[in-house]
Structures are given as structure tokens and as C-alpha cells.
Amino acid sequence: xxxxxxxxxxxxxxxxxDRRERVNAPLGxxxxxxxxxxxxADVDDDVLAWATERxxxxxxxxxxxxxxxxxxxxxxxxxxxxxxxxxxIGLRNPVAPPMQVLTGEDGVVRADLDLLSRYEGPxxxxxxxxxxxxxxxxxxxxxxxxxxRPTMTGTLTLRYRRLTRLGxxxxxxxxxxEERAKVFVGATLSDEDxxxxxxxxxxxxxxWAR
Amino acid sequence: xxxxxxxxxxxxxxxxxDRRERVNAPLGxxxxxxxxxxxxADVDDDVLAWATERxxxxxxxxxxxxxxxxxxxxxxxxxxxxxxxxxxIGLRNPVAPPMQVLTGEDGVVRADLDLLSRYEGPxxxxxxxxxxxxxxxxxxxxxxxxxxRPTMTGTLTLRYRRLTRLGxxxxxxxxxxEERAKVFVGATLSDEDxxxxxxxxxxxxxxWAR
Numbered sequence: 001x002x003x004x005x006x007x008x009x010x011x012x013x014x015x016x017x018d019r020r021e022r023v024n025a026p027l028g029x030x031x032x033x034x035x036x037x038x039x040x041a042d043v044d045d046d047v048l049a050w051a052t053e054r055x056x057x058x059x060x061x062x063x064x065x066x067x068x069x070x071x072x073x074x075x076x077x078x079x080x081x082x083x084x085x086x087x088x089i090g091l092r093n094p095v096a097p098p099m100q101v102l103t104g105e106d107g108v109v110r111a112d113l114d115l116l117s118r119y120e121g122p123x124x125x126x127x128x129x130x131x132x133x134x135x136x137x138x139x140x141x142x143x144x145x146x147x148x149r150p151t152m153t154g155t156l157t158l159r160y161r162r163l164t165r166l167g168x169x170x171x172x173x174x175x176x177x178e179e180r181a182k183v184f185v186g187a188t189l190s191d192e193d194x195x196x197x198x199x200x201x202x203x204x205x206x207x208w209a210r
Numbered sequence: 211x212x213x214x215x216x217x218x219x220x221x222x223x224x225x226x227x228d229r230r231e232r233v234n235a236p237l238g239x240x241x242x243x244x245x246x247x248x249x250x251a252d253v254d255d256d257v258l259a260w261a262t263e264r265x266x267x268x269x270x271x272x273x274x275x276x277x278x279x280x281x282x283x284x285x286x287x288x289x290x291x292x293x294x295x296x297x298x299i300g301l302r303n304p305v306a307p308p309m310q311v312l313t314g315e316d317g318v319v320r321a322d323l324d325l326l327s328r329y330e331g332p333x334x335x336x337x338x339x340x341x342x343x344x345x346x347x348x349x350x351x352x353x354x355x356x357x358x359r360p361t362m363t364g365t366l367t368l369r370y371r372r373l374t375r376l377g378x379x380x381x382x383x384x385x386x387x388e389e390r391a392k393v394f395v396g397a398t399l400s401d402e403d404x405x406x407x408x409x410x411x412x413x414x415x416x417x418w419a420r
Contacts, residue, residue, distance in 0.1 A: 006333050023255045030265040031248055037272040038241055039281050039295040039302050045233045051268050055240040058264050061257060062247040070327035070334060070376055071249050085249040085330050087337035092249050095305050095328045095340075117280035118305045120295050121347075123216050124280060127297035128363040129346035130305075133339030137331075140338070152373070153338040158366045166280055 007073050014080045021091065024084055028092045035094045039117045081147075088137035094118065099134060099171075101141045109142040109173045115166050126164040128197075131189050132156070134171060135199045142173035143183040143203030151183060151203040164189065164196040181205045217283050224290045231301065234294055238301045238308070245304045249327045291357075298347035304328065309344060309381075311351045319352040319383045325376050336374040338407075341399050342366070344381060345409045352383035353393040353413035361393055361413040374399065374406040391415045 034055075041048065071085025071092070084092040088099050097113045104110060111134070121127025136156055143151040173187035182202055189197040244265075251258065281295025281302070294302040298309050307323045314320060321344070331337025346366055353361040383397035392412055399407040 008333075020255075023258050027248065027258050027262045027265075030262045030269070031245065034265045034269045034272075035241065035245075035304055037269040037276065038237065039300070040276040040279075041272040041302075042275040042277050043272060045230075047271060047274070048233050048237050051272055052237045052240045054264065054268050055237075055244045058261050059240070059244045059247040062244075062251040062253060062261055064257070065252040066247070066250040067252050069250075070330040072330070072333040083330075085327055087329050087331060087340050090249070090328075090330075092251075093328050094245055117295055118300075118303050119297050120280040120282070120293075120300075121297060122362075123218070123282040127343070127347070128350070128366075129343030130297050132342035132346055132366065132368075133337070136339035136342055137337070152332075153368075153370045155370070156338075156342065156368045158342075158363075160363045160365070163362070 007075060010074055010076050012076050014076060014078050017076065017080055017082055021082070024091050028084070028090075028094070028098070031092070032094045035118055036116055088133060097134075099137060101138055103141075103146050107174060109138060111138055111171045112168070114168055115164075117166070120166060122163055124166055126166055126169070126191075128158075128160060131160075131164055131197045132158055134169075135173075135187050135189055135197065136201070138171045138173045139185045139187050139199060139201045140203060142175060142185045142187065143201070145175070149205050150209045151205055154182065154202040154204045156201045157199065159198045160196070161198065162196055165191045165193070168192055181207075181210055217285060220284055220286050222286050224286060224288050227286065227290055227292055231292070234301050238294070238303070241302070242304045245328055246326050298343060307344075309347060311348055313351075313356050317384060319348060321348055321381045322378070324378055325374075327376070330376060332373055334376055336376055336379070336401075338368075338370060341370075341374055341407045342368055344379075345383075345397050345399055345407065346411070348381045348383045349395045349397050349409060349411045350413060352385060352395045352397065353411070355385070359415050360419045361415055364392065364412040364414045366409065366411045369408045370406070371408065372406055375401045375403070378402055391417075391420060 073083045075081040087095045090096045101111045119130045170190045176186045177184040185201045187199045188195045283293045285291040297305045300306045329340045380400045386396045387394040395411045397409045398405045
């Protein structure tokens with residue numbers, strides 16, 4: 001039933017991808033800052049209307065040449081990948097913090113990031129669904145054992161101990177078991193006062209990748 | 211342990227809030243279009259650099275007067291609320307589609323929305339964590355019975371049947387049981403080929419609201 005994802009292969013040298021990232025990183029950062037400034041704007045309506053028009057001008061210029069669809073996942077012959085549109089880690093995408101996920105020598109997968117105004121749910125706190133988004137992504141990376149194998153989320157269970165404050169958060173995930181094509185992952189998300197969300201996930205290695 | 215959320219009360223007439231929404235809706239729409247255009251941009255680096263500079267100019271102007279922190283949740287004496295920064299439904303926030311959640315006369319809570327490029331995970335498909343974000347929000351609204359009572363997510367379980375295609379999705383939630391301060395909610399998310407994610411949640415009415 002599940003479509004095989006269409007990863008796109010390119011004969012682009014890694015150093016050229018690195019160079020393009022140095023152009024796209026400030027672009028994504030500027031869009032995130034603009035998003036934060038828009039949400040927290042307390043200026044007069046005429047300034048908001050001015051900002052609306054200026055945004056439309058930039059959009060029109062960027063639309064002069066667009067990809068046919070969503071950004072997708074790209075990789076080159078050296079295994080370097082780029083997915084600048086990804087909702088959790090995409091460089092160009094303000095939906096993504098972007099999260100940087102690191103695997104330690106102890107096998108624990110970690111991410112530290114600042115959740116700003118655009119992740120709010122209850123006043124001053126992180127939307128519960130945003131913690132789910134971040135945990136799902138980190139747990140997927142954990143299950144894939146450093147991208148050694150693709151995995152898909154099968155079941156995800158989140159237990160919310162208390163609200164998560166906006167600001168610095170820490171995520172940790174580890175593999176707690178494996179059984180045939182299933183990988184069991186445990187993870188937590190913490191704010192500065194400790195663990196706020198506990199998660200368990202069953203990830204599945206898709207048939208085409210076994 | 212859980213901090214009582216600080217909802218902010220204002221003596222602003224509902225018609226003035228409606229008027230401000232008519233200014234802020236196009237602002238949010240322009241920022242979403244800019245986000246989509248940025249992710250899908252296939253223009254030369256000098257245009258990306260130009261866009262980066264223009265974004266910074268708008269940011270600077272909006273930063274001339276900013277709210278002290280995140281947007282928060284506001285309401286007036288008539289019970290009209292506004293939360294333009296919310297990560298699922300915030301008018302100003304491109305993290306939010308924004309989702310519009312409607313409760314039917316049959317008690318079923320529904321949302322229909324288009325998930326564009328910024329919600330991508332696997333190529334051409336919705337990030338699993340984004341489906342979690344949307345389901346968590348819709349299920350919270352379901353549990354709160356049309357905002358008749360505040361609820362917080364206790365436990366959320368998501369079962370991923372298959373990948374969700376980017377594009378039109380439909381969400382449905384309903385209360386399947388109640389027990390003291392707990393509300394049990396079931397929900398699904400579907401793309402045009404049917405249900406892709408099933409969810410069960412236990413929501414809790416916080417002590418201060420019982």
C-alpha cells in the first residue's frame with residue numbers, strides 16, 4: 001500500500017552542496033526571524049499592511065523559478081543528503097526549528113534547541129503537538145541507526161507529564177529493542193525543570209529496504 | 211506542578227477584534243506564501259541573497275514594537291478569543307496551516323485542510339510528526355467539548371497505517387468516554403485514499419478548572 005519514497009540522486013559534488021547551504025542557511029534564518037517578528041508584532045496596522053505588501057514582492061520574485069512540487073529528499077554519489085524543506089530539520093522551512101540531531105558514542109541520540117514564539121500552544125508553553133513532531137523525528141533518526149536503514153513510524157505513544165515551557169529543550173532517544181523488522185525506541189523531551197514528555201515508538205523497516 | 215496558564219483578558223469589543231483579524235489574516239497568508247515560495251525556490255543565488263536582505267528589512271520594521279514574549283491567548287468580556295501565534299491554528303504563524311476546527315451537530319469534530327510543501331517528511335508525503343501535531347490539536351478541541359472546559363493532553367497514541375500524501379487531508383475526532391477528570395478521544399487523519407493515521411488520546415481537565 002505504501003508508495004516507495006522517491007529520493008532524488010544528483011551528481012553534485014559535496015563541496016558544491018556545502019556552498020549552497022551557506023547561501024540557504026541565512027535565507028532560512030531570515031525567514032525564521034521574520035516569522036517570529038510577525039507573530040510578536042505590536043506595530044500599527046499600516047506597518048502590518050506595508051509588511052504584507054513587501055512579503056508579496058519577495059514571493060513574486062522567488063516564484064519566477066520554482067521546483068515542480070515539494071522540496072523532496074536529495075542525495076549525491078557520496079551519500080551527502082539535503083532536505084531543506086523538511087518540517088523538522090529543513091534549513092529553508094520555518095516550521096522546522098531546525099532541529100539538529102546528534103548520535104553520541106553511547107548510542108544515545110540527542111537534540112538541544114530553543115523553541116520560540118511560533119511553537120506556542122498554552123500561553124508561554126510549547127504546543128503538545130510540537131513536542132510530538134520533534135519526538136517523532138528524533139525517534140525516527142534513532143530507529144534508523146544513523147541512517148543505516150530507512151524506518152517508518154508504526155506506533156507512537158506520548159505521555160505528557162506536565163506542560164513544557166517555551167525556551168531551551170533537550171531531547172534524548174535510544175533503541176530499547178529490535179524484533180525482525182521492528183525497532184522499539186524510547187525517548188524523552190525535557191525543559192529546564194526536567195522531563196515533560198515521555199515517548200515510546202515502534203518503527204518499521206519498510207519491505208523494500210529489508 | 212503544572213503552571214496555570216495565563217490567559218489575558220481585554221476590554222476590546224468583538225467587532226474591533228474582527229477588524230484586526232481582517233488586517234492580520236492577509237499578513238499571515240502572505241507569510242505562508244513566502245514560506246512556500248522560499249522552500250520551492252529554484253532561482254539563482256543572487257536572488258536568494260536579495261530575498262534574505264528584503265526579509266531582514268521587514269523584520270527590522272516589525273521589531274520596532276514587539277510583544278514582550280510569545281503571543282499568548284487573549285479573550286474579551288464576550289468570550290471572543292484570539293491566539294494568532296498558536297502553532298496549529300494561529301493566524302499569523304506559518305507553522306500553523308492554520309487549521310480550522312468545526313464541531314458538527316453529531317458531536318463529531320472535523321477539520322479539512324491542504325498540507326503544502328512545508329509539511330513534508332518523506333518525499334511527497336506529510337511528516338509523521340505533523341500529523342501528530344494536527345491530531346493532538348483537534349483531539350484537544352474535541353475533549354474540551356467546544357471550549358466548554360479546558361483540557362490538557364495526558365496520553366496520545368498514534369498508529370500509522372501508511373504514509374499520508376501531501377495535499378488535502380481530513381481529520382475527525384469524537385469523545386469515546388469520560389471518567390472523572392479524564393476524557394477519552396478517538397480520531398483519524400485521512401488523505402484522499404482513506405485513513406492514514408488512527409489516534410487515541412486521554413485528556414485531563416486540570417485541577418484548577420474542575
